[in-house]
Structure formats: C-alpha cells, structure tokens
Amino acid sequence: MTGKPGTALITGGNGNLGRLVGERLKEQGVRVIKFDIPGTGSSQRVMDQSDDNEVVVQGDVRDVGLLRETMERYRPDTIFHLASLLSGSSEADIQMAWEVNASASFQLMQLAMEFKVGRFFFASTLASYGEVEESPMVQDFPQWPSNLYGVTKIAVERLGVYFKLKHGMDFRCLRFPLVLSPFAPKAAVTAYPSHALRAAFNQSSFVFPVSANISVSTIFLDDVVDSIVQFTAADRDALTQHAYSLHAYCLSTTMVIDAARKRFPGFEYRHEIIGSVEELIGGWPSAIDDEVAKKDWEWNPAYDFEKSVMQLFQMFSAEAR
Numbered sequence: 001m002t003g004k005p006g007t008a009l010i011t012g013g014n015g016n017l018g019r020l021v022g023e024r025l026k027e028q029g030v031r032v033i034k035f036d037i038p039g040t041g042s043s044q045r046v047m048d049q050s051d052d053n054e055v056v057v058q059g060d061v062r063d064v065g066l067l068r069e070t071m072e073r074y075r076p077d078t079i080f081h082l083a084s085l086l087s088g089s090s091e092a093d094i095q096m097a098w099e100v101n102a103s104a105s106f107q108l109m110q111l112a113m114e115f116k117v118g119r120f121f122f123a124s125t126l127a128s129y130g131e132v133e134e135s136p137m138v139q140d141f142p143q144w145p146s147n148l149y150g151v152t153k154i155a156v157e158r159l160g161v162y163f164k165l166k167h168g169m170d171f172r173c174l175r176f177p178l179v180l181s182p183f184a185p186k187a188a189v190t191a192y193p194s195h196a197l198r199a200a201f202n203q204s205s206f207v208f209p210v211s212a213n214i215s216v217s218t219i220f221l222d223d224v225v226d227s228i229v230q231f232t233a234a235d236r237d238a239l240t241q242h243a244y245s246l247h248a249y250c251l252s253t254t255m256v257i258d259a260a261r262k263r264f265p266g267f268e269y270r271h272e273i274i275g276s277v278e279e280l281i282g283g284w285p286s287a288i289d290d291e292v293a294k295k296d297w298e299w300n301p302a303y304d305f306e307k308s309v310m311q312l313f314q315m316f317s318a319e320a321r
C-alpha cells in the first residue's frame with residue numbers, strides 16, 4: 001500500500017472491524033485477503049475460489065502452515081492483524097487466549113519478516129492499561145492491565161516493537177478506547193453505551209452495569225475504521241511513536257441516558273452495578289492526550305457524541321428495514 005494499491009492480509013477479516021476495513025481498502029483498489037475461522041462471514045470464499053479483489057481464507061491463526069501457505073500464495077504487502085479473542089472470551093479460556101492473541105501473533109510477525117511484508121498494523125486497546133488515575137491520560141502512561149486480554153495485547157505490542165527495532169519491521173499500533181458501535185457483541189458488558197442506545201431504539205428498558213457518574217474515553221466505529229486505514233497508509237518517517245492511544249470524546253452514563261431520552265422520552269432504565277465492570281471501566285481514563293497522533297498523521301475524529309448517536313440510530317433504522 002505504498003503509493004499504489006497492493007494486497008492486504010486482514011486476520012479476523014470477517015470480524016466487525018475486519019469487514020469494514022476490508023471494504024474501505026477495496027474502495028481504494030487494494031486486493032483484500034481475509035483470514036478468519038470457518039463459519040464466520042456471510043459469503044464464504046475459500047482459497048481456490050477467489051475473485052480479483054477479495055479472497056476469504058478459512059482457517060485458524062494458530063495454524064502456521066496455513067498462514068505460510070497464504071503468504072506464499074498472495075504475497076501481501078500489508079498485514080492488518082485484527083484476529084483476537086476479546087476480553088470476555090480471553091478470561092473464559094486463558095490458554096486459548098494466549099495461543100490466539102499472543103503466540104499466533106509472534107508466528108505471524110516472523111512470517112511477515114520472512115515474506116518482507118511492508119507494513120504490519122496491530123489493533124490494541126485501552127484495556128492494556130490498568131487503573132489510570134490521571135485524565136487526560138498521557139500517551140506513555142504505564143501499562144499494567146488487570147485482565148488477560150490486556151496482557152496479550154501488551155505482549156504483542158512489545159513483540160512488534162522488538163521486530164521493528166531489531167529487524168526493521170514497519171510495525172504500527174493503535175490503542176482504541178471504548179467503541180460506540182451498532183455491532184457491539186451482546187456478551188460484551190463493557191459495550192453498555194451501544195447496548196443502551198439499541199434498547200432505547202427498540203423501545204426496551206435497559207439495565208446499566210455501572211453507575212451514572214462513570215465516564216470513559218470513547219470513539220465511534222467509523223472513526224476506528226478510518227483511523228486504521230489512514231494510520232497504516234501514513235508516511236513511516238512521520239510516525240514518532242510505536243503505538244498511539246486514540247480518544248474522540250468523554251462519554252458518561254448520564255450522557256447516554258439523556259441522548260436516549262431525547263429521542264425516546266419513554267426510555268426506561270435502572271442500574272444494577274456489576275462490581276468487576278464498574279471497577280474496570282471506572283479505572284479507564286475519561287480523556288487521553290492524543291495531540292501527538294493529530295500532529296504526526298493528522299488524526300482527527302469526525303464524530304463527536306451527538307453525531308455518533310445520530311449515525312447509530314440511522315444504522316439501527318437501516319437494519320430494521
């Protein structure tokens with residue numbers, strides 16, 4: 001993807017971000033190779049049935065043989081490494097989380113070096129920090145996460161920096177805060193702002209797992225996708241950091257309730273606080289100083305909360321039609 005369209009391998013390519021990043025890249029003429037486990041994605045295409053600009057390889061990122069075969073066959077110049085177990089599933093099976101999130105990333109980085117892939121993008125998270133007392137949080141705030149998901153993300157961040165400094169890999173990493181998204185998995189309790197707005201739209205009541213005064217750094221889905229594509233295309237010389245923590249706006253539970261009630265005055269809710277969620281989210285910063293991202297690669301989120309809510313309700317309406 002340097003100057004002219006090339007070939008991008010997206011691990012987790014059938015996931016929420018993978019699908020959207022893939023669409024965006026295809027619009028730019030990039031050939032997209034999606035790698036994801038069988039049974040994910042709607043229109044499955046296997047390695048032998050590829051069209052010109054999209055291929056789906058069904059497999060497990062732990063299968064280094066298949067990854068090698070994929071690299072040999074498609075010779076990607078960029079990797080978007082998005083395959084991951086998320087926080088709940090990581091805690092539910094810590095062995096598998098380490099294998100999928102950490103060990104498989106190590107194998108993929110070695111293949112990236114061997115096949116001379118140009119750029120390697122990795123999606124990290126605010127969950128890679130533990131409790132953050134300061135707000136706005138500075139970019140180099142120490143990362144001491146309390147859950148295994150965060151631990152695996154840091155492991156990969158550090159591996160990426162090792163391959164960058166020792167072996168010249170063009171490793172790039174963004175850490176995302178809480179994401180407001182119509183695709184927030186039902187099981188993800190930390191995605192309560194997205195779930196609450198969906199409940200309001202469906203004229204259902206909602207139970208918040210956190211108290212009204214909790215606020216957290218947040219970003220809208222479209223800005224996540226845009227940032228991944230824009231950042232990965234940025235000039236390497238302009239990037240002064242190995243990883244950038246992004247922030248769009250501070251979102252409190254009260255703001256979510258007000259936004260829901262503004263459009264659906266009958267929206268009913270209550271709070272049933274889940275201690276672990278309150279502790280986790282309460283420990284996250286409500287703002288992050290991301291001036292360096294703005295300066296280095298012109299990061300500029302397009303969505304404030306009001307615009308995010310408008311877009312979210314439009315997406316819910318489109319889904320319902």
Ligand SMILES: NC(=O)c1ccc[n+]([C@@H]2O[C@H](COP(=O)([O-])OP(=O)(O)OC[C@H]3O[C@@H](n4cnc5c(N)ncnc54)[C@H](O)[C@@H]3O)[C@@H](O)[C@H]2O)c1
Nearest residue numbers: 012014015016017036037060061082083084123125176179
């Ligand atoms: N959406 C968010 O809130 C958010 C925030 C910060 C970071 N991230 C990171 O962004 C990336 C993408 O997130 P998402 O929201 O699209 O999640 P997602 O769960 O929708 O996508 C992850 C994809 O990885 C695939 N996958 C899981 N295990 C695999 C395996 N063993 N082999 C191959 N594929 C496998 C899944 O099938 C899924 O399609 C993840 O790395 C996630 O940690 C997401």
